[in-house]
Amino acid sequence: MDWLYVLMPISGVTIFWPGLVILGLGVGIIGGFFGMGGAWMVTPGLNILGFPMAFAIGTDVAHMAGKSLISTLRHGKFGNVDYKLGFIMLVGTIVGFEVGAQMIMWLERLGKVDFYVRWMYIILLALIAWMVFADVFKKRKKEKELRAAGQEVDKLATGIEWHKTLHKIKIPPMMHFKAAQIYCTAWLPIFVSFLTGWLAGILGIGGGLIRMPALIYFVGCPTHVAVGTDLFEVMISGLYGAGTYTYKGRTELVAALIMLLGAAVGAQIGTVATKYIKGYGIRIAFGLAVIGCGLSVIMKLLPRYIPTWKTLLDNSATVLVLGLVSALSLYILVKMIQGARQELAMKNK
């Protein structure tokens, strides 16, 4: 069974290559569907396959750039990418990320920063999950009330509508974002991206997990456009990240390319699935992913209080993350197949 293993020329480790393809496929599906890089899922996966941590992050970032490119192209054809909004937000994200990164370096000198950052991350994830599910329940409540009053339910209605209040701010320059169907002050996406970039810089994450809901709830993008536009940002920052990590000698291109084989298929499945799953279906699945991510971070934090459970909690966190990747990928794959079958049946009729 030697043919199932491939020697990585840079790190010198021998890796089970079908594992890389499966991992790529899973995160490709999830990334294309939710609009995020998914570093929190890939890094532990690569580590399990035998990658040293130093190479796991760089390899993940490199494959993320390619995967996001595939998803962005597909989302772009669906009209899900607002390039104008993406470029404007990129400015805010980069400045915010820099401010956050500098702030964290300053806080490091004060000590204990890692501990507070992890708790802050958990609180943030809890807030995002709350926001998503509060939105879902509010929408259902609205629909219930309308039905009770004998009125027609608007299929395009949303639950939380904070963006409508924010769109009332009329500070010039006002901008029209065609794909997102938004007319607002340019300062709104700049400020939101600055804030999400700042948080990403402080937390040391890519930011897709924060940016996607921010695009929906604060900027007012439809879910599909939020996913596509976020992926566009992940693509550009991923490419830059690939450059910096590779320059530091921390990327195993062979592994990234093998992962891309799976991710190319996965990204297409995830992206096409957004065609068949309505916006709120995406939001609910995203909320569940955020809860899973939060639980895995808690499991990583708990050994500080119960050191004897460290091994158990570390292993449980990994199982949770990989289980979540498998479950979500399977759900998206099944929905995509069902939707495609329905579409083809309609065509044949």
Next chain:
Amino acid sequence: MQAFWKKIYVLAGLALVWVPKLAIAAGEKADMIVIVADTRRLTGWEAWWANLYNESHAYFTALTVITIPVVGLILGLLADVVMKHIGIDLSSRELAEH
């Protein structure tokens, strides 16, 4: 005027790619350790690739940064062909909400 703004966006986007420190990573930053690839067991393209890594991180980076999007593009187009062959409409979707 629209063309002008398009050019500005494209140029801004290209410039931003080179702004330092926007590295996506969920974990801590890579340690400042010099890693050398062991080329003794390698032959052919693997040996060439590992030697390139040992000799110049700059060339190695340039090649990696070019290879990733090119391969991504090729694989994406191939997956496109397969999807189209299945018969799925890949150019439109229904508006879901808002």
